[in-house]
Structure formats: structure tokens, C-alpha cells
Amino acid sequence: MARRLRAGQHPAPEPIRATSMWRVDQIFLARHGQRIEVICSLVNDQGGLRNLNIVAPTSDPVKAVRHAARHVAGKGNVYGARQARLRWAREQLVTEQDELIRDRDLEDEFLDEFEETLAAVRDQMR
Template structure:
């Protein structure tokens, strides 16, 4: 099973692209991207969390790190800033959607 390790946000015109970095127990790594139909970062993360959790092969998003992509950072310090509030929002939406998927599978 895969878990969400990091989430990167990047503005694409009036929308936000959300790229989720997934890792598994064997050291595998893959990225899933979704373009959210909104310019609001919180809503874009909720949209991506529902999409990723709905795929069914991602087991958790604990301790997920949310950052803006490098090209969105204006200074080197911005690259290091983590969006803790957005990370909590992503994790809550992910867990809620994952629970809905599990309930439907029973």
C-alpha cells in the first residue's frame, strides 16, 4: 500500500495543480497530480485528497508535508516553509474520504 508523504502546490493560471508524492514500504516512489478547478489552496487540497483517497490503493496521509512548488517560492526561505494548516486540512479530508470508501466496500 502507498502513503502520501509530501504534497506540492503550483499555480497554473486560475487553477492550482496539486502533486502528491507517494511512498510504499519497499521504498517505491511515485507522483500523482491533479489540477483542481479552483484558485483557493485549501479547496484545491481537499479536491486532491478526495481524488487520491478515492483511488483505493493509498492507505494513509499521516504526517503529510504540504509545500508550494519551487517555482512558486519567491525566496529561498519560502522553499522551506511548510503549510501546516493546509496539511491538517488535507489529512482530515483524506481520512474522511478513505473512511467513506472503506464503508462502501463492506
């Protein structure tokens, strides 16, 4: 039996379960002092949506993206990141036009590291 929610309450988010396979859909970067936060938006086949936030211990965007890719691919239930779009978060933008600009070089860095880590995880499981 489902619990009734009071006005203003939101249902608790479902955990990211191993029984549900996810893929990376979008990636957002935001600077926080000497670190970069990488927010990975994950989707699954049932229409679920989750965000994973990873704060990389670096101010270098390439290293931050690679750090996040290793973390996400190592979870074991994220199967892909192809066609994931990468943008800087809204707070980092100078103009509204910046919101539309994708960083394809960083997308490639993320995908390369994700695929390498995923292959290593699969090799360990064999």
C-alpha cells in the first residue's frame, strides 16, 4: 500500500539499483573554487532519471571529466555514455547563448575514459 504524501512532500527517490541499467545522458560541469563538480544525468529504460554528483579534486576540466567517468563506469550498472552531451552549468555561463554550446572535446575525454574503465570492470568480472 502506498503512503499518502502531505502537501509539499515529494516521494523518496528510488535508489540506483543493480537490477536497473542506466546510461549517461548529459554531463554538466561547475567550478567550485579549486575543484570542478561533474553532474552526470543518468536515464534508464523505464524512464527513470538520476543525477550523480562527483567533485573532482582538480581544477583541470579534462582531469575532472576523466575522474568522473572512472567513478560512473565503476558503479557496474551504468552501461553506456555514447551521445552524452557535455555543457558547463548555468552558473558558469556568460551569456544565454553559452548554454547551447557543447564541449565536444570534453565529451570525447569522458567517453574514452568511461569505455576504458567499463572494459576493465568487465575483464575483472570474467
